[in-house]
Amino acid sequence: MTGTLLAIVSAIFFPGIILRVKSIASGRKGPGLLQPWKNIILLFRKSSVFSTTTSFIFRLAPAVYLATICCALMLLPFPGMPSAFGFEGDFILFAYLLALGKLLFILGALDTGSSFEGMGANREALYSMLTEPAFFILLGTLSLLSGQLSIQGIFSHFQFAGQFSLIAGAISIYLLVQIAMIENSRMPVDDPKTHLELTMVHEVMVLDYSGVDLALIQTGTNLKFVLYGGLIANFFMPANSDWLPLTAAIQGSPFTVHLMAALLNVSIFMAVQAMFAAAIGLMESFRARKKLAKNPQFIVTLSSIALIAFILVLLLTRNLIR
Amino acid sequence: MAQYFIPAAVLLSFLILVVPGKVRYYYTLSLILFIILVTSIPAILQFLSLPVAASLKTGSAITASLQATNWIFKGDLGELRFTIDKLSSFFILVTNFTVLTGMLYSRGYLKAYEKTKNPAQFSLHYFSYAWLHLSMLAVLTLRDGLSFLIAWELMAVSSFMLILFEAEKRSTLKTAVNYLVQMHIGFVFLLIAFLITEAGTGLMSFDALPSWFSNHGNTGLFLLFFAGFGIKAGFMPFHTWLPEAHPAAPSHVSGVMSGVMIKMGIYGIFRVLTSIQSDWYSIGLVLLIVSAGTGLLGILFSTAQKDIKRILAYSTIENIGIIGLGMGLGSIGIALHNPVLTVLGFTGSLLHVLNHSLFKSLLFYGSGSVFRATHTRNIEELGGLVHSLPRTAGLFLFGSAAICALPPLNGFISEFLLYAGFFKGLGAGNEYLSILFLLIILSLTLIGGLAIFSFSRAFGISFLGNPRKDIHIQPDTVTRDMIFPQLLIVFVILGIGLMPLVFITPIAGLVESQFHPGALPEGIFPAAALSKISLFGLILVSLVTAILLLRLRLLKNREATYGPTWGCGYTDGTARQQYTGTSFAGNLSELAQPVLQNREEFRAIASEDIFPHKRSMHIQTGDIFSKGLGKLTDLSWLVLKKLARLQTGNIRHYVLYAFIFILLIFVLLYLKLI
Known part of the structure; x- marks a missing residue:
């Protein structure tokens, strides 16, 4: 639960950091770090506008979307803490929970009968279908490397200092960042700032949402970012506290050592989340958006990279070439 | 003397043809209930006798349990023996449930035909339905090759009669004949396979297979059986009858055919697999590769269809692929002496058989209700049905979520077992097997993504938005009779999704009793994982409820504004401007064009086209x-x-042929060629 709670805490600053970095990069001062959440709270207080075409699915979708992301957050591991909800194969549940949210989200967009929202729904369905293999190959690679099938197990057996872990970790972090960008419909596949409905993905799907429903969706989107950020942070947090030169130097009672290690991990977690947010802001500021028609190619490339990583791990761990 | 219920049921079935129209439905229903009662009791007893799956408890191997129930009839020609063992009892229970829901659904569905069809056609339809049920049960219980093949043939003929219900449509007639022909090709494969068994052992029976397999190479005969049963099951490339036959049949028949009849092919493959003695590795490889292709291509084709029942039919092919992947994983597990893979693979496969029979019949009944109310199956003409058919829409959405393997429903449980098996298998064999397993995982995830694509399209285009065509919708035609059986199915789906262990425990026990995977390491079967999954199901349901309640509370005293959908600056859009099924599939079709082979007939606007005119x-x-x-x-x-x-019609020529034939025999005998 520690990972879950920390992720929720980091979600408070996450969208603010992205916004601030983007503002600074474009030469503006930018709003306060809490501004995105202030907007969301404002939305929670507003009344709604509904299209007469919509049905109960339109109203159900934001709730399911947010609930699935909250459930997935529960699976977020934290080193040194026993996972309350994790189990063997929990990443399969992780991916399929997010898929359930996506299905409802797609249907909510189709429910409005707008051709633009149909377009967005269709793109979302295609991109998420193409992204999912990359995620599964990545986890297949990590589970082959660590011999574990749960998210917690994978990270606790994944020694960052190990022989092969460095390269596998680097590739994994790259892939996770890209997957997070696609799953959250950011650059390079989608641009949240775009003004043209014709080229939108995520933004066009929420066109008809307003008030509380829109607030639920935006809460979900922010939580989804820290969900992936939390996974990435686990690569940097040492699972074994003895490994740290810092804790060895303290030479206190075991309790103090554990406390120091935990504090260190918490600060690493927060730092990684902040850096992830800053990285997103920088990427969005300096990277051009891909042509829509090129997006599938880009997404499939991620799967290929993951596949290469898998074969690399096989080569290294099993001596495929003798 | 339970066995005498069988001839009784057969005799009683003929009465369907003569009972008056008013009681015909109730008579058939009670007959089917009677058959269900008679066969389910020994089947349930078989299941109850299974010791708690060893994999869930300790490492102890399975102990002997209740003997199979035998119903023997002795005659001058030999004996007819119906055997209900553990494998059959699983399939019997699956069959009985779907046949029952199909029967219940038919009452409301067929009402619309009462004016156009004469009573004889109804009698024949219900008679064939009862016989489809009887013949499927016979297929599941007969071991002797000859009687098995006769039952197999009866099943093909009775389903042929059921497809023919709307025989006045030329396309239906063509489809039905196509179906019958393809079934016979499968029959030939099975006949050859059985004849080979007889030549080797002197006995034409499933019981002779273990001794045949222990003396010969296993792959060849298995492939023959696989081809024969695979045509029924719909493995690619033997699937071509399926997307034609399912749409042509009435919806309750499609539900039963897709839900359980094609599973007879799966049963056959399982029955043969239980007798295999060696060559597990190559058999597993064949199963894995064929099934991965079947799953991927099946769902890919389904994304391009416009007919809602064709979408479902292609998705059936996909699910057969998933079932096959489980069988392949189990076989590889036996080859590697890895009991974990064996149990996970076969259990996942069997559970998926049950799951698919549930959600696919639910979806076919839903599509039948849509057809009843709108008289079209073309999703391009539909739209906005959620307002006129809210209950059907909810049920169809539920079925779609289940078939997309989304938690907390049943499809996720069986796919989870398969995923767990393949992930565990990544490090179980050599490097090449790891790569193969990773590719299978890759195809499973692609299948999952494509299923979401296909079903969000099928549901979203037909039920959501505005009606695309001005069709007269008759919501009253979807009666309570048609909703009730679907609710029954929903109940079971939720049961499996939220309490998976209740269903998996006996199935895992069945797998252990059939395939003897050997002692399992303690706690290796994901019992802990499954209870966590059901926990997550409950958390998810309560979270959704909590958020919805919060939302209601926040919106309580606020007045909502209602208006048209935001048109992005365009104010007067028409329903025809909405995204259609074809445009939804558009970008995927472009990527998959080499496989899909869509043909576009469209002329681009040329420079001389100055004035607007009709285009197509x-x-x-x-x-x-x-x-x-x-x-x-x-x-x-x-x-x-x-x-x-050669066929001249002239009798003298035929005599000549006979003479040439006899001469040929003499010559060949003389040359010692035969």
Whole structure:
């Protein structure tokens, strides 16, 4: 639960950091770090506008979307803490929970009968279908490397200092960042700032949402970012506290050592989340958006990279070439 | 003397043809209930006798349990023996449930035909339905090759009669004949396979297979059986009958055919697998590769269809692929002496058989209700049905979520077992097996993504938005009779999704009793994982409820504004401007064009087109396998046409042929060639 709670805490600053970095990069001062959440709270207080075409699915979708992301957050591991909800194969549940949210989200967009929202729904369905293999190959690679099938197990057996872990970790972090960008419909596949409905993905799907429903969706989107950020942070947090030169130097009672290690991990977690947010802001500021028609190619490339990583791990761990 | 219920049921079934129209439905229903009662009791007893799956408890191997129930009839020609053992009892229970829901659904569905069809056609339909049920049960219980093949044939003929219900449509007639022909090709494979068994052991029976397999190479005969049963099951490339036959049949028949009849092919493959003695590795490889292709291509084709029942039919093919992947994983597990893979693979596969029979019949009944109310199955003409048919829409959405393997429903449980098996297998064999397993995981995830694509399209285009065409919708035609059986199915789906262990425990026990995977390491079966999954199901449901309640509370005292959908600056859009099924599939079809082979008939606007005029665009979806099969039949048609010259109708020529034949025999005998 520690990972879950920390992720929720980091979600408070996450969208603010992205916004601030983007503002600074474009030469503006930018709003306060809490501004995105202030907007969301404002939305929670507003009344709604509904299209007469919509049905109960339109109203159900934001709730399911947010609930699935909250459930997935529960699976977020934290080193040194026993996972309350994790189990063997929990990443399969992780991916399929997010898929359930996506299905409802797609249907909510189709429910409005707008051709633009149909377009967005269709793109979302295609991109998420193409992204999912990359995620599964990545986890297949990590589970082959660590011999574990749960998210917690994978990270606790994944020694960052190990022989092969460095390269596998680097590739994994790259892939996770890209997957997070696609799953959250950011650059390079989608641009949240775009003004043209014709080229939108995520933004066009929420066109008809307003008030509380829109607030639920935006809460979900922010939580989804820290969900992936939390996974990435686990690569940097040492699972074994003895490994740290810092804790060895303290030479206190075991309790103090554990406390120091935990504090260190918490600060690493927060730092990684902040850096992830800053990285997103920088990427969005300096990277051009891909042509829509090129997006599938880009997404499939991620799967290929993951596949290469898998074969690399096989080569290294099993001596495929003798 | 439970066995005498069988001839009683057979005799009683003939009465369907003569009972008056008013009681015909109730008579058939009570007959089917009677058959269900008689067969389910020994089947349930078989299941109860299974010791708690060893994999869930300790490492102890399975102990002997209740003997199979035998119903024997002795006659002058020999004996007819119906055996209900553990494997059959699983399939019997699956069959009975779907046949019952189909029967319940038919009452409301067939009402619309009462004016156009005469009573004899109804009698024949219900008679065939009862016989489909009887013959499926016979297929599941007969072990002797000859009687098995007769039951197999009866099943094909009775389903043929059921497809023919709307025989006045030419396309239905063509489809039904196509179906019958393809079933017979499968029959030939099975006949050859059984004859080979008889030649080797002197016994034409499933019981003779273990001794045959222990003396010969296993792959060849298995492949023969696989081809024969695979045509029924719909493995690619033998699937071409399926997307034609399912749409042509009435919806309750499609539900039963897709839900359970094609599973008879799966049963056959399982029955043969229990007798295999060696070559597990190559058999597993064949199963894995064929099934991965079947799953991927099946769901890919389904994304391009416009007919809602064709979408479902192609998705059936996909699910057969998933079932096959489980069988392949189990076989590889036996080859590697890895009990974990064996149990996970076969259990996942069998559970998926049950799951698919549930959600696919639910979806077919839903599509039947749509057809009843709108008289069309073309999703391009539908839209906005959620307002006129809210209950059907909710049920169809539920079925779609289940078939997309989304938690907390049943599809996720079986796919989870398979995923867990393949992930565990990544490090179980050599490097090449790891790569193969990773590719299988890759195809499973692609199948999952494509299923979401296909079903969000099928549901979203037909039920959501505005009606695309001005059709007269009759919501009253979807009666409570049609909703009730669907609610029954929903209940079971939720049961499996939220309490998976209740269902998995006996199935895992069944797998252990059939395949003897050996002692399992303690706690290796994901019992802990499954209870966590059901926990997550409950958390998810309560979270959704909590958020919805919060939302209601926040919106309580606020007045909502209602208006048209935001048109992005365009104010007067028409319903025809909405995204259609074809445009939804558009970007995927472009990526998959080499496989889909869609044909577009469209002329781009040329520079001389100054004035607006009527234009048209037509996209035809193809199936490369149907095309290939078409070429094959064209070729054989040519050859047969040439050979038809021999058939002169002149009796003297036929005598000559007989003479030439006898002469040939003499010559061959003399040359010691035969």
